[in-house]
Amino acid sequence: DIVMTQSPDSLAVSLGERASINCKSSQSLLYTSNNKNYLAWYQQKPGQPPKLLIYWASTRQSGVPDRFRGSGSGTDFTLTISSLQAEDVAVYYCQQYYTSPPITFGQGTRLEIK
Amino acid sequence: VELEQSGGDVKKPGASVKVSCKASGFTFPSYAISWVRQAPGQGLEWMGWISGNSGNTEYAQNFQGRVTMTTDTSTDTAYLELRSLRSDDTAVYYCARGPDPYSSSSYFDYWGQGTLVTVSS
Numbered sequence: 139d140i141v142m143t144q145s146p147d148s149l150a151v152s153l154g155e156r157a158s159i160n161c162k163s164s165q166s167l168l169y170t171s172n173n174k175n176y177l178a179w180y181q182q183k184p185g186q187p188p189k190l191l192i193y194w195a196s197t198r199q200s201g202v203p204d205r206f207r208g209s210g211s212g213t214d215f216t217l218t219i220s221s222l223q224a225e226d227v228a229v230y231y232c233q234q235y236y237t238s239p240p241i242t243f244g245q246g247t248r249l250e251i252k
Numbered sequence: 253v254e255l256e257q258s259g260g261d262v263k264k265p266g267a268s269v270k271v272s273c274k275a276s277g278f279t280f281p282s283y284a285i286s287w288v289r290q291a292p293g294q295g296l297e298w299m300g301w302i303s304g305n306s307g308n309t310e311y312a313q314n315f316q317g318r319v320t321m322t323t324d325t326s327t328d329t330a331y332l333e334l335r336s337l338r339s340d341d342t343a344v345y346y347c348a349r350g351p352d353p354y355s356s357s358s359y360f361d362y363w364g365q366g367t368l369v370t371v372s373s
Binding site: 163176178180187188189190193219231233235237238239240241242243244245251 | 288295296297298300301310311312313314321325346348355356357358359360362363364365366
C-alpha cells in the first residue's frame with residue numbers, strides 16, 4: 139500500500155498570510171505515460187463531508203477559490219493557501235489514486251487561525 | 253449533483269448494517285461510487301468501490317469478507333453492507349462519486365452527507 143504522510147499535523151497561520159501543507163508519498167504518484175500525478179487534496183470542516191479542492195496534483199476543482207494552489211510531482215506535494223481567510227479553518231487531507239486498491243489518504247493537517 | 257445517504261443507526265456487536273446512497277443530478281452508470289469511513293476524531297479510510305456501469309467491485313483488504321457493495325440502477329442507489337460489526341466499526345460512513353466507472357483509481361468529486369453507525373452493546 140502507498141503510505142501518505144502529511145506535515146505538519148497542525149498549523150496556525152494569521153489571517154491574510156500564506157499557509158502551506160506538505161504531503162509525501164511512499165512511492166511516486168507520477169504516471170509517466172500521461173505525465174499526471176495521481177494526487178488529490180480535500181478540505182473538511184467540522185460536521186461536514188470532505189470537499190475536493192485539487193486533483194491531478196494541481197488542477198483546481200470548479201468553484202474552488204484561486205487562493206488554493208496544488209504543486210509538486212513524484213513523491214512530494216504541497217497545498218498552498220496564498221492568503222488565509224477565516225473560512226479556510228479546516229482539516230486538509232491528501233489522497234493518492236495511483237494504485238487501487240487501496241486508495242489511501244494522509245493523516246490530515248489541522249489548519250487554525252493564529 | 254447530490255448523494256443522499258440513509259440515516260444513522262445503532263447496532264450491537266456481531267450484527268450487520270446496510271447504508272444507502274441515492275444519487276441524483278447525474279447519469280449514474282457514467283460514474284462509480286466509493287465508500288469511505290471516518291471514526292470519531294480520526295482520518296479517512298477507503299473501504300471499496302463499485303462501478304455504476306458494470307457493478308464490478310473492489311474492496312480494501314481490511315474489509316474483505318465482511319463487506320458487500322451493491323447498486324440498484326433502477327433507483328440510482330448504491331448500498332454498503334458491513335457484517336460482523338465490532339465496536340471499532342463505529343464511524344461516519346460516506347459515499348463518494350468517482351468520475352471513472354471503469355477504475356477504482358480515482359479522486360472523489362462529490363460526497364454524501366455521511367451516515368453515523370454506532371456499534372455498542
